[in-house]
Amino acid sequence: MWSQNKLSARLNIEYPIFLAPMAELVTPELAAEVSNAGGLGALGMWGFSLEEGVKRIDHFRKLSDGSLNINYPLWDDPGDLDATGIPMRKKIQTLYDRGKLGVIPAPYASPGQVLPDHLDALKEIKPELVSFHFGLPGEHIIEELKSAGICVTSSATTVAEARTLEASGVDFIIAQGLEAGGHRGTFSNADINMQSGLFSLLPQVVDAVEVPVIAAGGIADGRGIAAAMMLGASGAQLGTAFLRCDEANVSDAYRAGLAYAKEASTVITDVVSGKYARFVKNTLVEELSDPRLEPLPFPAQYNLTLPLGEPGDREFTDLLSGQSVAITREMPAAVLVHTLVGETNKCLNSL
Ligand SMILES: Cc1cc2nc3c(=O)[nH]c(=O)nc-3n(C[C@H](O)[C@H](O)[C@H](O)COP(=O)(O)O)c2cc1C
Known part of the structure; x- marks a missing residue:
C-alpha cells in the first residue's frame, strides 16, 4: 500500500x-x-x-x-535599508497613489x-x-x-x-x-x-x-x-x-485569481517580495517587472507591496500559486x- x-x-x-x-x-x-x-x-x-x-x-x-x-x-536581517531600492520605491508610490493608499512607509524588515x-x-x-x-x-x-x-x-x-x-x-x-x-x-x-x-x-x-x-x-x-x-x-x-x-x-480577490488561472498564467519573479516566488501574473507583477527597478531585499519589498492588495483588487493582490492551479x-x-x-x-x- x-x-x-x-x-x-x-x-x-x-x-x-x-x-x-x-x-x-x-x-x-x-x-x-x-x-x-x-x-x-x-x-x-x-x-x-x-x-x-x-x-x-x-x-x-x-x-x-x-x-x-x-x-x-x-x-x-537585510540590514540598513535607507538607501536601497529608491527607483523601485518611487514606482511603488505611483501604485499607492493609484489605489489612494497614501505615502509608502520607510522600508522595514526583520x-x-x-x-x-x-x-x-x-x-x-x-x-x-x-x-x-x-x-x-x-x-x-x-x-x-x-x-x-x-x-x-x-x-x-x-x-x-x-x-x-x-x-x-x-x-x-x-x-x-x-x-x-x-x-x-x-x-x-x-x-x-x-x-x-x-x-x-x-x-x-x-x-x-x-x-x-x-x-x-x-x-x-x-x-x-x-x-x-x-x-x-x-x-x-x-x-x-x-x-x-x-x-x-x-481573500475573495485571491480566490478569484486562482479560479480564473490557466496552465500558462503563473510566473516566477522576485519583484513582489524580493525573493523568487511563483505567482499568478497580474498588473502588480507587470508594473514592477522592469529591469531598471531592482527589488528591495526580502522581505522589505514584500512589506511595501502587500498593502497594495488590501483594498481587494485582484490585479494588485499577491497571488502566490503553483502551475497546476487550473486543476x-x-x-x-x-x-x-x-x-x-x-x-x-x-x-x-x-x-
Ligand atoms: C501561498 C503559498 C505560500 C507558501 N508559504 C510557504 C511557507 O511559508 N513555508 C514553506 O515551507 N513553504 C511555503 N510554500 C511552498 C510549499 O511548501 C510548496 O513547496 C508548494 O506549495 C508546492 O507547490 P504547489 O503549490 O504547486 O502545490 C508556500 C506555497 C504557497 C502556494
Missing part, C-alpha cells in the same frame, strides 16, 4: 499527504481538517509572534489530536529565525515535524529538536541542496520542483533558470539521498501523487490545491484529502 511507509510511520499519519505550511493563509481549522482526515496538517510561524503562533497551535490541538508540522522560513524562546516552546509542544524553508537553522537547533524526538525537514530545489540537507541531519527532504507555488526554497543561490521541474528533480534527489523524500510542486490531484510515488517519493506536499479549500484564509478544486479540506487518496488508489491500482 503506497500510503504505509517509513515516512507515514515516523509521523504517525495514515496518508503521506502534507498540507504545505502557508503562513497566515492556513487556519488552525484547515490544518486540523487535514490531520483529522489522515494527512499532515501544518502551521507556519511566518508573520506571527511566538504568543500568536502558540495560540494557533492550541487552537489546532482543540480541534485535532492528529500529527502537526510547524514551519519556519529562515532569512537574514530576520526570520528560530529564537531561543521558540526552541523552548517547540520542545514543550513536541510537534511531530518541524520544517524549514530557505535552508536550515544552526546545528544546535537541529540537534535539540531531534533530541526532543521531533523530526526535521527542509526544502531542496537541487540535488546538491538535498545532499547538504541530508549531511546536516534532516529526517526527510522536500524536493521542490519549479512548478511549485510560493517561494523557491533555494538556499544555495542556485540559478533560477537552471532549477528543475519535479518530474526531473524528484528521481534524481531520490537517487542521491538515503532519507525519505517528499515531492512538492504542481501536485493537485491523485494523478500527481501517484506519479510522485512512482518516481520514488514517500509522500507529497500540496500548497495551491489547499488554498481553494473552504477553511483557507484566502485545483473548491471543496472542504477533509473532502480534498479523501478525494486525493481515492484518486491515488485508482491510479496506482489501474497500473
Whole structure:
C-alpha cells in the first residue's frame, strides 16, 4: 500500500499527504481538517509572534489530536535599508497613489529565525515535524529538536541542496520542483533558470539521498501523487490545491485569481517580495517587472507591496500559486484529502 511507509510511520499519519505550511493563509481549522482526515496538517510561524503562533497551535490541538508540522522560513536581517531600492520605491508610490493608499512607509524588515524562546516552546509542544524553508537553522537547533524526538525537514530545489540537507541531519527532504507555488526554497543561490521541474528533480534527489523524500510542486490531484510515488517519493506536499479549500484564509480577490488561472498564467519573479516566488501574473507583477527597478531585499519589498492588495483588487493582490492551479478544486479540506487518496488508489491500482 503506497500510503504505509517509513515516512507515514515516523509521523504517525495514515496518508503521506502534507498540507504545505502557508503562513497566515492556513487556519488552525484547515490544518486540523487535514490531520483529522489522515494527512499532515501544518502551521507556519511566518508573520506571527511566538504568543500568536502558540495560540494557533492550541487552537489546532482543540480541534485535532492528529500529527502537526510547524514551519519556519529562515532569512537574514537585510540590514540598513535607507538607501536601497529608491527607483523601485518611487514606482511603488505611483501604485499607492493609484489605489489612494497614501505615502509608502520607510522600508522595514526583520530576520526570520528560530529564537531561543521558540526552541523552548517547540520542545514543550513536541510537534511531530518541524520544517524549514530557505535552508536550515544552526546545528544546535537541529540537534535539540531531534533530541526532543521531533523530526526535521527542509526544502531542496537541487540535488546538491538535498545532499547538504541530508549531511546536516534532516529526517526527510522536500524536493521542490519549479512548478511549485510560493517561494523557491533555494538556499544555495542556485540559478533560477537552471532549477528543475519535479518530474526531473524528484528521481534524481531520490537517487542521491538515503532519507525519505517528499515531492512538492504542481501536485493537485491523485494523478500527481501517484506519479510522485512512482518516481520514488514517500509522500507529497500540496500548497495551491489547499488554498481553494473552504477553511483557507484566502481573500475573495485571491480566490478569484486562482479560479480564473490557466496552465500558462503563473510566473516566477522576485519583484513582489524580493525573493523568487511563483505567482499568478497580474498588473502588480507587470508594473514592477522592469529591469531598471531592482527589488528591495526580502522581505522589505514584500512589506511595501502587500498593502497594495488590501483594498481587494485582484490585479494588485499577491497571488502566490503553483502551475497546476487550473486543476485545483473548491471543496472542504477533509473532502480534498479523501478525494486525493481515492484518486491515488485508482491510479496506482489501474497500473
Ligand atoms: C501561498 C503559498 C505560500 C507558501 N508559504 C510557504 C511557507 O511559508 N513555508 C514553506 O515551507 N513553504 C511555503 N510554500 C511552498 C510549499 O511548501 C510548496 O513547496 C508548494 O506549495 C508546492 O507547490 P504547489 O503549490 O504547486 O502545490 C508556500 C506555497 C504557497 C502556494
